[in-house]
Amino acid sequence: MEETREISALFHLIDDPDAEVFSTVSDKIISMGANIIPNLEHLWETTPDESVQERIELLIHRLHYCDLTQEFNRWKKMPEPDLLGGALLVAKFQYPDLDLSQVLQDIEKMRRNIWLELNSYLTPLEQTNVLTTILYNYYNLKGTEINYGEPNGFLLNKVLESKNGNSISNGILYLILADLLDIPIRAIPIPRQFILAYFDVEPGQWEQLPSNPSSLIQFYIDPMSGQVFTQKDVETYFRRISVPATASFFRPYSNLRIIQLLLEEFAKCFEDDKQLYKFEELMQLSALLGEE
Structure with a gap:
């Protein structure tokens, strides 16, 4: 996903110590969907702080989980789930x-x-x-x-x-x-x-x-x-x-x-x-x- 000003601003707030701010930022990033994962992976690679890396890993996991939930829903609704x-x-x-x-x-x-x-x-x-x-x-x-x-x-x-x-x-x-x-x-x-x-x-x-x-x-x-x-x-x-x-x-x-x-x-x-x-x-x- 092309890095816009909004994405850049959100990424700068990932390390915010305020849990409420991080929660709001997380929800906004998750709402952008799986296309933002490559941006997060690049951010992880260029971030030296391990605690911030852990937050990025959690965001990537949550994005994958959202997609997986949809896949399980589709599988469940198949005439004969295999x-x-x-x-x-x-x-x-x-x-x-x-x-x-x-x-x-x-x-x-x-x-x-x-x-x-x-x-x-x-x-x-x-x-x-x-x-x-x-x-x-x-x-x-x-x-x-x-x-x-x-x-x-x-x-x-x-x-x-x-x-x-x-x-x-x-x-x-x-x-x-x-x-x-x-x-x-x-x-x-x-x-x-x-x-x-x-x-x-x-x-x-x-x-x-x-x-x-x-x-x-x-x-x-x-x-x-x-x-x-x-x-x-x-x-x-x-x-x-x-x-x-x-x-x-x-x-x-x-x-x-x-x-x-x-x-x-x-x-x-x-x-x-x-x-x-x-x-x-x-x-x-x-x-x-x-x-x-």
């Missing part, structure tokens, strides 16, 4: 300049490698074993316990880079590939877990599931390792945690709900005082997805 698109929007919260083409290229390579090993004669378990073997053995995807000190563990782009994610991020990658390959695997809300299930459901029939679809589940998959579990294993788990296995635990999550969960868990990485604003922003995005 999991890949939602996961990439979450990644853009932390990496606003994310190279989407690289992520899409990596996903396509994985999809193609799995697709080459699939055929119409494979059983559901054999199909799943192909996906699992290539993802966890060929690509060496690893699962680690959720660690709120490691924000990158929640982000799809970083999971693809490091081949290391937690149950939610690994599960999202697994679900994206299964969807691209027309393998009927969905995440289900079993308590205290992020577990995937293979449903005996034809494409286009997801809206006609019975009230208790557990009878349609052939087996379960742990996205930490790709290990398969039986219905008996799941029943044993429910007895161990002393929770009745009600029908609601076997109904698939929507893509919207999965991204909400991802935002809520990712937000917990920013609960310290200095980054609390990020926690609040991520929870606002989650709430946005829940609004009718």
Whole structure:
């Protein structure tokens, strides 16, 4: 954006010690939109004062966040919000300049490698074993316990880079590939877990599931390792945690709900005082997805 007298005057006030003045200046700069980001970046590069640099960084973040909120709104209003698109929007919260083409290229390579090993004669378990073997053995995807000190563990782009994610991020990658390959695997809300299930459901029939679809589940998959579990294993788990296995635990999550969960868990990485604003922003995005 061309630097006008107004922009120059606003930039001179960024270091004003009066919080009310800075708040007014911030709101005015934010109202100018993302086009002013290059000007702010140049100002950051030419400013020696670290406290002023921090204020500039916060302004740039707020501008990216405004754009991201609009992108989430558009994604939410799509006829069928896709999991890949939602996961990439979450990644853009932390990496606003994310190279989407690289992520899409990596996903396509994985999809193609799995697709080459699939055929119409494979059983559901054999199909799943192909996906699992290539993802966890060929690509060496690893699962680690959720660690709120490691924000990158929640982000799809970083999971693809490091081949290391937690149950939610690994599960999202697994679900994206299964969807691209027309393998009927969905995440289900079993308590205290992020577990995937293979449903005996034809494409286009997801809206006609019975009230208790557990009878349609052939087996379960742990996205930490790709290990398969039986219905008996799941029943044993429910007895161990002393929770009745009600029908609601076997109904698939929507893509919207999965991204909400991802935002809520990712937000917990920013609960310290200095980054609390990020926690609040991520929870606002989650709430946005829940609004009718």
